[in-house]
Amino acid sequence: MRATSFCLLYLLLPLVNTAQTTTPRFSADTVIHLLQDTYLELAAKHPGFYRYVSRPEYQQYIDSLKKTITDSLTEVEVYQKLKPFTAKMGCLHTGVSLPAAYTDSINHLPNLFPFQVAIQNNRMYVIQNFSGDTAIHPGDEIVQINSHTIPQLLQVILPAIPSDGNNTTLKYRAVYHLFPTLYRNLVQTTNSFQVQVLHQSNSHTFTLPAKSFDAIASNGFLKEVSPAQQLHFSITDSIGVLTIHSFSVSDIKKSKQQFSNFINAAFQNLNQQHIPHLIVDLRNNTGGSDGNAALLTSYFFDTAYRYWDRIEVTEAIAKDIKGATTLFYRKPIQKDNTWLWQKARTVRDFDYYETQKPAKNHYTGKVYVLINGFCMSSCADVTAVLAHHQKATFIGEETGGGYQGNNSGLMPVTTLAPTRLRLTVPLQAYYNAVNPAVYMGRGTMPDYTINETINDYITGNDPVMKAAIDTIKKTPAAL
Known part of the structure; x- marks a missing residue:
């Protein structure tokens, strides 16, 4: 299944896992071989390894990085070499971390900037x-x-x-x-x-x-941000405000909510009351269930539309779908030099490259979507599809997730022996059904860029929401 959420915790795991305590040292040759082996493994199995960085550019980077390794390194120092290496490919779902037990032990020590x-x-x-x-x-x-x-x-x-x-x-x-x-x-x-x-x-x-x-x-x-409720809806002065903190099934369940019921009730309410304007706040929504994300998108369409264009895997992964694995997943098919992932046998996680139908209670009023750099993964898919079809006005800052799609899905974690470093590798490359020439290598861009000031951070002011309401006041009703 696709990862249920790319949340703040996912960022935290790689980023709180280090401290210079007593750890094994690894020779320069060992580290160089580890780096080269990791490079070859990613190039073979990561479907988006060369999505944003060309093969010659990556090879030049690797060669340059190897030259910096001239002496033995601690496990933490190896980690410090691998972090920018894995981040360079431009994939927010690829991560390197140290063991959780190690992190737990160092978190008890005073070593953090106050x-x-x-x-x-x-x-x-x-x-x-x-x-x-x-x-x-x-x-x-x-x-x-x-x-x-x-x-x-x-x-x-x-x-x-x-x-x-x-x-x-x-x-x-x-x-x-x-x-x-x-x-x-x-x-x-x-x-x-x-x-x-x-x-x-x-x-x-x-x-x-x-x-x-x-x-x-x-x-x-x-x-990790943990709101009391992941979903919130209200109507004030003929403006609906729908806040979705997460698309994760588990996060929503923890807040004792059910996504499809909540969303359908919200849109039914909007239509029954003829509310002309809707603000959808997706800021800090780091993703989750593709089913929930695709369902939300369907409420803004009145005709059939495309959500994903395709899902790609590497040849190595395509050939690994065999034996008992085929009880759950169908073998990818080859089209020219590309291997395309197919619908799964037992789950619907990979169905959204098919033509999608609009929701019964779809909304026809004016929509304003609030976005920022922590709109990731499936949340970024939603913003991209809505932006491509001009279904909303976007306010805030560029999303952190890619406009063209992302690499995620099945995400096994392996140990990079002889170290204890853990590497997460997504195995599917998702391509949104959007114009491939638009925002290449970027997220969904806002129609109105609103930058929070330092004072906004300190006081909790919300200039993005204010800008949305001010825009609505200047906009004639649509219903």
Whole structure:
């Protein structure tokens, strides 16, 4: 089955799994061979390995990376080599991690940067201060951390964060949610930080103790966002607002909701009350069930339409569908030099490349979809299909998931021996039924770009929702 969710937890697993404690060392030759073997394995089995990066470019990158390995490395240092290597292909579902037990043990130690931060124009600002030093205020600019300038840190951190294609909005969202573990993971592990801070244009330097994970982590910061309810619907002043935090069946079930019943009731209500405007808030929806995502999309169409164009696999994976596996999945078929995945025998997860029918209670009013860099995976499929058919006005920032589709589906995890590093590899490449010449290597683009300010982060202001409501007030009703 396709992964039920690409959530903040998926980002956290690779990013909180490192610290420079006592670990085995691996010779330079061992690491170089591991890198080469991983490269060959991905090239053979990852269906999107060359989706955004050409073979010669990747080979040049690998050759350059090998030259940096001149001495033995710890397991963490091997991880630091592999993270940007796997992220380079532009696949947010491909990840490298260390064992969970290792992560659990280091999270009890004080080794995390004691601030939540946000990046704007390559500059870093304090959003929350956990250091205990009241001389540092939200909104202050952090200029250096342990003698590293912020541009220097971003040159290390951003290339190691996976996102689809050439997207960067996901990467900056990840920095906002995860910077302390990113720093510990990719830069250094330390129990104190020397921080240069600008407060009202005055520079001050502080030496601050590190904090443990439990001391600073909260809902949405270093931990997965966990709303009380995944689905919410309301109508105010003839404007419907439908918020979908996740398409994941398990997440929705935990909030004691049922997706199809909830969505159908919401659209039935919209139509019965003749509500002319609907805001669909998909911000921070990191994906989930393709069935739920495709179902939502059907409520915005009044004629048949295409959702996915096709699903591709590599030849190596196509030939692995044999024996008992064929009880569940049909063998892919070859078309020219491409292997196409077929409908499964026992599940409907791969059915959405067929022509789709509109929902019975489909909506004909004006639709405004709120998006940001944490719209990923199946959520990004929804936005792409709606954008392609001009079914909505998009407000916010570019989605983190690819407009053209993504690589996901069956996602086995393997151990990269002789290390304990774990590699997640998606085996299917999904291609949305959209114009292949539009937004190549990018996400769905907003019609109205709204950038949150540092003050918005600090105060909780929502300029994106405000922009949607302001747009509606200027727009004549459709029903």
